[in-house]
Amino acid sequence: MLGIGIIQGLVETARNFFGSYTSKQRLTTVQFPDERLIQPEAARVFPFLVYDTDDWEKGLRCVACKICEVECPPQCISITKSADKKPDYSGIYSGKPQFYPEKFDIDVSVCMSCQICVEVCPFEAIKMDNAFELSTDDRFGGLMWDKQRLAMPNSHYQAIHPTDAAESDAALAEKKAKAEAKPAAAAAAAPAKPAPEKAGAATER
Amino acid sequence: MSPETANLEEIVAQVPPARGVVEPLPPVNAEGEQLLEISMGPHHPSTHGVFRMNVVLEGEQVVRLKPVFGYLHRNHEKIAENAAYLAAIPYTDRLDYLCSMTNNWGYALAVEKLAGIGVPERAEYIRVIVAELTRLQNHASLIGFLMQDMGMSGTPLMYAFREREKILDLFESLSGARMMCNYMRFGGVRVDTSAEWLRQVRELNGEFPRFLDEFESLLAGNEILMGRAQGVGVLSPELAVSSGASGPMLRASGVNYDVRKVDGYGVYDRFSFRVPLGDHGDVYDRYMMRVLEMRESVKILEQAVRDIPAGPIMDPKARLRGLRPKAGEAYGRIESPKGELGFYLISDGTGNPYRYRVRPPSLINLTVLEDMCLGRGVADVVVILGSVDIVLGEVDR
Numbered sequence: 001m002l003g004i005g006i007i008q009g010l011v012e013t014a015r016n017f018f019g020s021y022t023s024k025q026r027l028t029t030v031q032f033p034d035e036r037l038i039q040p041e042a043a044r045v046f047p048f049l050v051y052d053t054d055d056w057e058k059g060l061r062c063v064a065c066k067i068c069e070v071e072c073p074p075q076c077i078s079i080t081k082s083a084d085k086k087p088d089y090s091g092i093y094s095g096k097p098q099f100y101p102e103k104f105d106i107d108v109s110v111c112m113s114c115q116i117c118v119e120v121c122p123f124e125a126i127k128m129d130n131a132f133e134l135s136t137d138d139r140f141g142g143l144m145w146d147k148q149r150l151a152m153p154n155s156h157y158q159a160i161h162p163t164d165a166a167e168s169d170a171a172l173a174e175k176k177a178k179a180e181a182k183p184a185a186a187a188a189a190a191p192a193k194p195a196p197e198k199a200g201a202a203t204e205r
Numbered sequence: 206m207s208p209e210t211a212n213l214e215e216i217v218a219q220v221p222p223a224r225g226v227v228e229p230l231p232p233v234n235a236e237g238e239q240l241l242e243i244s245m246g247p248h249h250p251s252t253h254g255v256f257r258m259n260v261v262l263e264g265e266q267v268v269r270l271k272p273v274f275g276y277l278h279r280n281h282e283k284i285a286e287n288a289a290y291l292a293a294i295p296y297t298d299r300l301d302y303l304c305s306m307t308n309n310w311g312y313a314l315a316v317e318k319l320a321g322i323g324v325p326e327r328a329e330y331i332r333v334i335v336a337e338l339t340r341l342q343n344h345a346s347l348i349g350f351l352m353q354d355m356g357m358s359g360t361p362l363m364y365a366f367r368e369r370e371k372i373l374d375l376f377e378s379l380s381g382a383r384m385m386c387n388y389m390r391f392g393g394v395r396v397d398t399s400a401e402w403l404r405q406v407r408e409l410n411g412e413f414p415r416f417l418d419e420f421e422s423l424l425a426g427n428e429i430l431m432g433r434a435q436g437v438g439v440l441s442p443e444l445a446v447s448s449g450a451s452g453p454m455l456r457a458s459g460v461n462y463d464v465r466k467v468d469g470y471g472v473y474d475r476f477s478f479r480v481p482l483g484d485h486g487d488v489y490d491r492y493m494m495r496v497l498e499m500r501e502s503v504k505i506l507e508q509a510v511r512d513i514p515a516g517p518i519m520d521p522k523a524r525l526r527g528l529r530p531k532a533g534e535a536y537g538r539i540e541s542p543k544g545e546l547g548f549y550l551i552s553d554g555t556g557n558p559y560r561y562r563v564r565p566p567s568l569i570n571l572t573v574l575e576d577m578c579l580g581r582g583v584a585d586v587v588v589i590l591g592s593v594d595i596v597l598g599e600v601d602r
Contacts, residue, residue: 005425006429012422013360028367040381042377042396112295113382114298115387116387119395
């Protein structure tokens with residue numbers, strides 16, 4: 001009979017309508033500013049620069065190697081490398097002084113949140129933030145973030161991406177252990193090398 | 206002749222030769238009377254973005270239709286030619302913004318062919334899982350949009366988006382973004398899936414047929430839908446093949462051609478699934494094609510989640526930065542939800558491609574729009590365009 005299909009469809013609509021009063025699955029709307037969904041751990045919005053210790057300027061991990069500037073697909077990162085080196089304040093570069101970014105700007109109106117800067121960074125210095133309510137009324141300055149605006153402590157990273165942060169910390173610790181083992185091994189190897197010579201000399205005599 | 210392409214070659218034999226250049230006709234009919242020319246779009250709600258059709262009408266009937274593309278042109282190919290191989294991946298997300306995962310896969314496949322990079326087992330399975338999830342959400346939302354175009358204001362679209370949202374949540378917890386996933390890399394995928402994520406996929410997959418049943422009882426038997434869709438916008442198999450149409454649109458015309466079966470790229474040859482075929486090539490067949498493909502995708506997902514092996518997700522030889530493939534060319538193609546999506550790359554040995562070309566299924570499926578619309582009313586043009594399944598980000602690039 002003509003119309004059966006329409007009635008069948010309306011029954012389905014009615015089931016969904018009344019079901020929305022009882023079933024959580026059919027009531028999917030979230031009243032956003034009052035209610036909020038929990039962001040997944042992997043969520044990414046814009047990058048930030050990680051610093052250790054409590055001084056954002058001295059503790060920045062970035063060494064201005066410019067890899068992210070080159071690899072960034074929309075070219076939104078702009079870095080000026082410093083002329084001098086700063087001391088290794090937080091101790092992740094085994095005490096060696098490093099270059100630092102004199103200027104590190106990200107134009108977030110151009111950034112497309114692709115995470116490639118994070119993937120290519122060899123120093124675990126740039127990571128993705130998950131803050132998303134970032135509107136500003138300043139079209140030019142407000143969307144050009146400098147290094148002070150970008151700097152976030154490592155504890156922030158540990159709070160928003162616990163799993164990734166644990167991996168990153170472990171990688172840094174391993175690197176540090178290797179770097180510390182090297183001079184120790186070199187120191188151990190250095191006196192060991194002349195010793196056989198002496199021994200050889202001794203046998204010659 | 207393989208059983209998969211048997212039917213195709215029969216049809217190809219019947220395709221007439223090309224007509225050559227067709228001169229544009231003046232807007233008058235045979236009696237010399239002025240015809241009505243209207244410009245649908247670019248800001249027309251039914252055009253799914255910014256797309257314009259110059260329609261010539263005689264009374265209510267369409268006698269000519271000229272699609273006008275390019276309002277969303279973003280120079281995608283030249284941007285990719287001036288960037289490193291890695292930097293093009295996030296741009297492919299933005300081609301067909303409903304199906305970023307399959308776009309990533311098509312590009313990754315082309316680079317893997319060009320540079321001779323292998324892909325580990327587990328990564329291949331993850332790729333199948335995310336690609337089939339993409340197909341589910343694309344087809345569900347397409348049906349919603351199509352019904353919106355027919356005037357079923359809201360309900361089917363909202364139901365489809367409710368389901369799509371669950372899949373996008375899965376994408377977000379895996380890759381960090383709901384739509385611009387940027388997930389695949391040449392030589393594998395970016396992050397590994399957790400056991401919990403796979404459990405969620407299994408759960409969603411188990412519930413999905415119930416949604417499909419609901420959708421079918423809501424729509425499939427609806428007399429108004431049948432009246433609007435059956436016999437409208439018929440595409441003959443010969444024309445479909447000679448125009449290069451692909452995907453559900455080609456199969457709705459009864460041509461058995463699915464790149465997943467023909468090429469067997471990735472690990473698709475390990476799964477048992479069927480390729481649904483239509484009889485009439487009209488809008489209703491194209492709608493049913495999507496419903497049936499979703500059911501097959503559910504089957505593939507079930508097998509992929511069950512069989513996924515443990516292991517690495519990236520080829521150890523693959524380099525992300527500074528990839529310089531040897532001079533040569535490669536064409537990687539996949540069955541994206543909209544049709545055959547191909548990426549053609551020529552390398553001259555430097556760090557960026559010498560030529561980068563996308564074969565967008567939406568654009569090529571659109572070229573037969575006029576043939577489908579001739580003799581129908583303006584209201585049918587909207588429905589026929591909806592059934593083609595276009596995303597303007599991909600059409601204009």
